[in-house]
Amino acid sequence: MKTNPFTPDEQQRIVNAIRQAETTTSGEIRVHVEPHCSTPDPVQRAIDVFAQLGMHQTKQQNGVLFYLAHVDRKFAIVGDKGIDAKVSGNFWESTKNLLRSYFSAGQYAEGLIRGIGQAGVQLQQYFPYDRATDTNELADDISFD
Template identity: 40%
Template sequence: MSIKRIARHLVQHHWRAKQIFPPKVLTRIEQAIRRGEATHSGQVRFVVEGALDGRPLFRNQPARERALDVFSHLRVWDTAHNNGVLIYLLLADRDVEIVADRGIDAKVGTQGWENICRAMEAEFGSGQFERGVIGGIEAVSRELAQHFPPQGSRPNELPDAPVVM
């Protein structure tokens, strides 16, 4: 366990996420998800967590493992066509993870998701958090549109609003 990582998480904590993602930015992210979902039959969720605390932090939980927990907790896996996608940002680590349900994951693959994550992280590195998130949502939506085009009536199975933890 890295002392630097613990310190970074304790110092940045949750206020940082609310500072970088104020309500107006969260509204634009929600609109980007809604626009994207109009082009495919998948479901996209965005979650930003300012920092880990308590047990996840002190057992040195990696961002990927935390993203899997959030994916399960928010029931992103519970879609009719197994095509839910979670974009998870652990702000203290500036680490983006994409967790996709098996229907879409089998089509895009690990490298496809990694490319989207790295592009988002590059934007974050230059302080462009909103642009990075919306660009990531658009890239995920392009993948979903390619593999799961819209068909018939498409109920919105998951909320579009971003989650700030």
């Protein structure tokens, strides 16, 4: 059963945050939400979802997935090989801390919106937007399980 913990307005604000972040970077951002994490480690589940969504197919291998299991209160951020090859190991720590601060208060939509914005700024350093060559390679909508 697919569940959506967001109001239509919250969902639209998250999609808008993805679109806004992608105006500054060639990086591709997706959000996947499900009630329960089917693995003990949310990072492993996020890696599985990343593959299921075909996110590894971007030209620069610069896809980023925000994964949220809202009932289990677990989340992860994973990036593709192109990002991992260019950034330090703690690249996502500040974004994870920002998400955690909102999620711990039950503010999932606001946390995702803020985290996506911060990720866009961070990605811009390594994958700047080029209007002449950039195309939207991945859907901006939220996927649900």
